[in-house]
Amino acid sequence: MRQTWRWFGPADPVSIDDMMQAGVQGVVTALHHIPTGQVWSPDQIRARQEAIAVMRDGAPSGLAWEVVESLPVSEAIKTQTGDWRAHIDAWVQSLHNLHAAGLRVICYNFMPVLDWTRTDLAWRRPNGARCMRFDLTDFAAFDIHILERPAAAEDFPEALRDAAARRFAEMSDDRRAELAKNVVFGLPGAADHLSMEGVRALLDSYAPVTDAVLRRHFHDFLEQVAPVAQDLGMRLCCHPDDPPFPLLGLPRVMSTEADYAERMAAVDLPANGITLCSGSLGARPDNDLPGMMRRLGDRVHFLHLRNVHRDGDTIPDSFFEDEHLGGQTDMVDLIDAILDEEARRRAAGRTDAVIPMRPDHGQDILDDIGRGGQPGYPAIGRLKGLAELRGVEAALSRKPRP
Structure with a gap:
């Protein structure tokens, strides 16, 4: 697995220096300041790459922007209202600009209104x-x-x-x-x-958008963007619903293995892929994360590894974000499945044999408390999670693979 770290840009209190000391190999970021629906220009992309390339004292960091998270999909695209066609054109142009800058992996989501929900x-x-x-x-x-x-x-x-x-x-x-x-x-x-x-x-604005309508709009979007990504040699990877069940009367179309299989079949191209988020999907007891990796792994382009602890086994239910090796997802079995998939890719000669992974979220511990960072993205809590995941991978790497 390629060990990456999410960074929210120059205002993020967790700095480039911090992530270097955590031992990460690459950076996951996005141009959050650009309004949804607008093109990410080459100059704006280059500025973010340059910010990642240096430490506070001006020394080279040796790090690079490796995964885009997220290139946002506007509500207009999801509802197919207003300037939605122009927004798709802008999304496609942003793909071209990111490709020209060397970016190949693009994470996005198709959640209505809220990207994630916590109380x-x-x-x-x-x-x-x-x-x-x-x-x-x-x-x-x-x-x-x-x-x-x-x-x-x-x-x-x-x-x-x-x-x-x-x-x-x-x-x-x-x-x-x-x-x-x-x-x-x-x-x-x-x-x-x-x-x-x-x-x-x-x-x-979502009153006319039923579950079936949102699925159709998603397929329309994929039909226009996935072939572009395929031609460019890029990999699109959709993030699951968070949490993976209906809220606020809104439809949810990326909550289960069946949802993912349907989206992949709708536009059956390798570029149309998956962000396998073990935390989001793990909030449902019927989502078997190691099994999903084994069955859908061919299209998994990006990994978010975290764990949640559900209060029960109903859908929906309450949950909290547990330690990375805690919770109800068998993280050891999941990483074993990931390493199996990477071995298959190497044997097949795929250029994407090493899948980028980031330790997703983390508990605020020690000096994280009171730092005022982005919720879920502490420095020390993520470092602890990354160390645990890195240890599991190191141990499992001794196991012979086909």
Whole structure:
């Protein structure tokens, strides 16, 4: 596995120097400051590459931008409204510009409205560490009583509605505001300024978009971008829904192995691939991560390795982001399956035999607490996770492979 690290750009409190000391081999980043739907220009791409290439003191870092995460897909494309065709044209032009700069792996997602959803961004563990958590009762309280989405109560069973009502009644005004901000944080750039009215307006824009419609729009998108990527020798890899079950009345089309198999078959090109995120997919008990790697591994172009601990085995359910070797995904078995796939690729002479991986998320520990970094992306917590994953890989690499 190629050990990479996500970086949010020059404002990220986890610096290039920090990731060098963590021993990473490459950088995963994106031009988050460019509005969705606009072209990433060669100059903007070059500026990010130059920022990665140097340490604080000007010495060369030896690191390079290796994976794009994410090249965003606009809501207009997902709903096929407004300037959606122009947005696809811009997405394709960005592909060409990234290719010219040497980038080959492009991660993206097709989640409506929210890129990810949590109710707690710094949930305290018994040892004092902090992690992100999705609490289903809190989320129901947000949806029904704070967002006041029409018909929200119909999406939850009676017992959960009652529990949510009690939870909401017990919340202080500060906790209600914090919960709303935490949920909205999954909208890139929106955590500080998007109102509940703004969220409702975004949800209203999806009123005509059923599950079947979103799948059709996704296939339309793939039919226009995957052949371009194939011709350029690039690899597109779709990130799963996070969490992988319906929320806010929105459709979800990348939550299970069957979803991935359907998307891959819709445009059956090697460039149309998968970001296998063990944390996102692991929030469902029916997702077998090692099995998915073994069955779909031919199209896995990027790996996010993290673990979650589910409170139960219902869908949906509450969960928190556990240590990388904790949680309910067998990380050792998953890495074993990854190394098997890499061995198959080497035997077949594939140029992408080594799959880029990053330690996804991590618990805030030690000096991470109070640093004010991007939620889920601490320096020391990710370093700990990377060290654990690196150790598993080193041990399993001694095993003979076909």
